[in-house]
Amino acid sequence: MLRLFRKDKMWRNHDLNRRYDVLIIGAGVHGLATAFYLAKRGITNVALVDKGYLGGGASARSTAILRATYVTPQGIPFFYESLKLYEDLAQELDYNLLFSQFGRLELAHTESAIYAARIRAEFNRAMGVDSRIIGPEEIKHIVPPLDMREEQDLPVLAALFHPPASVIRHDAVVWGYARAVDLLGAQIHPHTEVTGFLTDLHGHVSGVKTNRGDIEAGVVVNCTAAWSSSICDMLNLKLPIVTHPLQAFVTEPIKPFLSTGVSSTNLHVYIYQTDRGELVVGGAVDHYPTYSHRSTDFRLEDLVSHALKMFPSLSKVNVLRQWTGLCDMTPDYAPIMGYVPGVKRFLLNCGWGTYGFKSAPIAGKSMAELIDTGLAPDLIKPFSITRFDDARLVNEKGAASSAALH
Numbered sequence: 001m002l003r004l005f006r007k008d009k010m011w012r013n014h015d016l017n018r019r020y021d022v023l024i025i026g027a028g029v030h031g032l033a034t035a036f037y038l039a040k041r042g043i044t045n046v047a048l049v050d051k052g053y054l055g056g057g058a059s060a061r062s063t064a065i066l067r068a069t070y071v072t073p074q075g076i077p078f079f080y081e082s083l084k085l086y087e088d089l090a091q092e093l094d095y096n097l098l099f100s101q102f103g104r105l106e107l108a109h110t111e112s113a114i115y116a117a118r119i120r121a122e123f124n125r126a127m128g129v130d131s132r133i134i135g136p137e138e139i140k141h142i143v144p145p146l147d148m149r150e151e152q153d154l155p156v157l158a159a160l161f162h163p164p165a166s167v168i169r170h171d172a173v174v175w176g177y178a179r180a181v182d183l184l185g186a187q188i189h190p191h192t193e194v195t196g197f198l199t200d201l202h203g204h205v206s207g208v209k210t211n212r213g214d215i216e217a218g219v220v221v222n223c224t225a226a227w228s229s230s231i232c233d234m235l236n237l238k239l240p241i242v243t244h245p246l247q248a249f250v251t252e253p254i255k256p257f258l259s260t261g262v263s264s265t266n267l268h269v270y271i272y273q274t275d276r277g278e279l280v281v282g283g284a285v286d287h288y289p290t291y292s293h294r295s296t297d298f299r300l301e302d303l304v305s306h307a308l309k310m311f312p313s314l315s316k317v318n319v320l321r322q323w324t325g326l327c328d329m330t331p332d333y334a335p336i337m338g339y340v341p342g343v344k345r346f347l348l349n350c351g352w353g354t355y356g357f358k359s360a361p362i363a364g365k366s367m368a369e370l371i372d373t374g375l376a377p378d379l380i381k382p383f384s385i386t387r388f389d390d391a392r393l394v395n396e397k398g399a400a401s402s403a404a405l406h
Helices: 029-040 075-087 089-093 111-126 136-142 170-184 225-233 297-310 356-373 378-383
Strands: 019-025 046-049 104-108 132-134 158-162 187-189 194-199 205-210 213-222 242-251 261-264 269-273 279-285 319-329 336-340 343-350
Touching: 019 029, 019 205, 029 046, 029 170, 029 356, 046 213, 075 089, 075 356, 075 378, 089 170, 104 111, 104 136, 111 132, 111 158, 132 136, 136 158, 170 187, 170 356, 194 213, 205 343, 213 225, 213 356, 225 242, 225 319, 225 343, 242 297, 261 297, 269 297, 279 297, 297 319, 336 356, 336 378, 343 356, 356 378
Parallel strands: 019 046, 019 213, 046 187, 104 261, 213 343
Antiparallel strands: 104 158, 132 158, 194 205, 205 213, 242 279, 242 319, 261 269, 269 279, 336 343
16 A cells, blocks of 8 residues: 555664764765765664754755766776766665766867867776767757857857766755665764864874764764864864855756756856756856855856856746855865874865765765775875875866866
């Protein structure tokens, strides 16, 4: 018999224990992925704590675009592995994640943009990622509604085509991970705010203080994205991270007409159509640092004008809602992962900027391996916080349509 109103929950409520083997701060997609892969390794005495509701921070505001067209030998294999994990994630979690693999075009409007796209395509192909440069005729065939007139200010000259690129339902991923984590034995504690750290006589982390009491832990992992710096401030640990807003909007549903994702490196805008017919439009991070989720009219106007340069036929479509997420930006646009030198039993999984949702599965899997074995996987060794002291910056900025911040 079909039950329209289920009494059993996706995850259970638990009393807070006073000690866990692993405590993860932040119950978004990165924290949940870490807990999931820990549980698959047999480590289930794990707690996720979050000051808000489950997946209510950056994960709730992601446009959930998945791709692997990055520009560095460190970033390309990392994000490619994450994309491959996403391809099988719905089956692994036994949960419909509304995964759509319909490809992506990154338009180039100038000779310099073509040159940069060609470099990325060659780097990607050399590392096994399917991407290539295509010309105006093939672009028009893939996206017939795209304005391809040569007389416009920024005519489309070429594009980087990435067939494996996908989109996924962000809240479905969060719920799917949460259900699996709960079934595997870990605990999720929303509305449990970390207010400080417990440390031993040597200043090493031994647990956290929360609004529900102190919790001891063998290992503490910071997965709080834009709030990573605030958490680390409690340890007097300064991170090379600045938090910037990233705005997006969605339109009313219209008849399906866009069968692939489209972005422009020159216009700093991207657009794709959901399975419900809505158009999701976003772009670059705002220049100013803030923790505010307030959206702005000027950014909406900017995104609309740039989207209409690509698709003038959308001029009568109504905007349905607008929102702002927060991005934890590092100087080289690459994440910070691993243990912190001089502070034992404390790990970082932050600095994702605009790449956070794309990386969640492989980041969680890699962090779980590091916690279990004590050895950093090769994929995340370049992302150690020590690279800022050793001048080994990754420089992944070229893969983002982002404003110059640093």
